[in-house]
Amino acid sequence: MSVSKKIRRVTTRSIHEMYTAGEKISCLTAYDYTMARLLDEAGVDILLVGDSLSNVIQGNETTLPVTLDEMIYHTKAVVRGVHRAMVITDLPFMSYQNTVEEAFRNAGNVMKTTGAGGVKLEGGEKCAEVIHKISIEGIPVMGHIGLLPQSIHQYGGYQPRGTTDEEAERILKDARAIQDAGAFSVVLEKIPAKLAKRITAELSIPTIGIGAGVHCSGQILVVFDMLGLTEDFNPRFVRRYANLAEEMRKAFTNYVSDVKTGAFPNEQESY
Ligand code: KIV
Numbered sequence: 322m323s324v325s326k327k328i329r330r331v332t333t334r335s336i337h338e339m340y341t342a343g344e345k346i347s348c349l350t351a352y353d354y355t356m357a358r359l360l361d362e363a364g365v366d367i368l369l370v371g372d373s374l375s376n377v378i379q380g381n382e383t384t385l386p387v388t389l390d391e392m393i394y395h396t397k398a399v400v401r402g403v404h405r406a407m408v409i410t411d412l413p414f415m416s417y418q419n420t421v422e423e424a425f426r427n428a429g430n431v432m433k434t435t436g437a438g439g440v441k442l443e444g445g446e447k448c449a450e451v452i453h454k455i456s457i458e459g460i461p462v463m464g465h466i467g468l469l470p471q472s473i474h475q476y477g478g479y480q481p482r483g484t485t486d487e488e489a490e491r492i493l494k495d496a497r498a499i500q501d502a503g504a505f506s507v508v509l510e511k512i513p514a515k516l517a518k519r520i521t522a523e524l525s526i527p528t529i530g531i532g533a534g535v536h537c538s539g540q541i542l543v544v545f546d547m548l549g550l551t552e553d554f555n556p557r558f559v560r561r562y563a564n565l566a567e568e569m570r571k572a573f574t575n576y577v578s579d580v581k582t583g584a585f586p587n588e589q590e591s592y
Contacts, residue, residue, distance in 0.1 A: 445495020
């Protein structure tokens with residue numbers, strides 16, 4: 322039996338067990354109770370309350386506007402829907418960059434008020450001190466390197482990272498720094514599969530890939546992308562497991578038509 326099938330509640334310990342057994346770790350984002358229930362029932366190991374909610378829930382162009390209070394609000398809803406999965410909350414832009422003390426206070430606030438199992442933050446070597454402080458105080462930290470959506474204005478686009486030797490070496494250095502600082506896992510976003518393979522082979526914590534190829538210890542996607550709800554967003558790393566936008570449009574159109582014609586509600590649907 323796979324390690325994950327035996328797990329009643331996913332923790333950093335069980336993630337490490339899956340990792341050492343060579344079992345891939347499945348992760349998806351979640352932002353609300355109903356979706357979290359379905360994801361949990363399906364056996365997804367980690368639910369990330371990603372700051373991508375700024376894009377897919379709030380309709381912002383970038384992840385920068387979402388606030389810590391909004392992340393906490395959504396995390397509480399997700400946690401209520403989960404029995405088994407580990408819930409990780411993204412620390413949003415400007416909640417951990419200022420001082421180590423502020424970062425720890427904000428991470429602690431997430432843990433104290435939501436029931437999440439840990440936090441994620443973007444950045445490598447420069448975040449080592451913050452990761453060390455948060456994790457040494459008992460809060461599991463997931464790192465995030467490669468493409469960093471919170472720094473999008475610095476790069477000016479969402480192109481893959483680590484495509485030059487120099488940048489690849491820097492990302493590898495970042496991965497080591499995150500591990501040494503105490504992170505229990507690290508997201509590798511949009512980097513060449515070859516580089517992700519090298520990082521995964523070198524680290525002794527799991528790597529979770531998004532657009533980073535098959536050699537990572539696990540995979541993550543934004544749930545709205547894999548469900549086919551974000552039709553205008555088509556990077557090659559997104560596999561559509563459903564076409565819900567089409568399904569939903571059909572359902573809404575049929576509903577409007579039924580209301581207009583009086584076909585809804587019928588006698589059985591009335592009291
Ligand atoms: O915010 C998010 O959804 C993420 C994942 C894409 C890793 O950070």
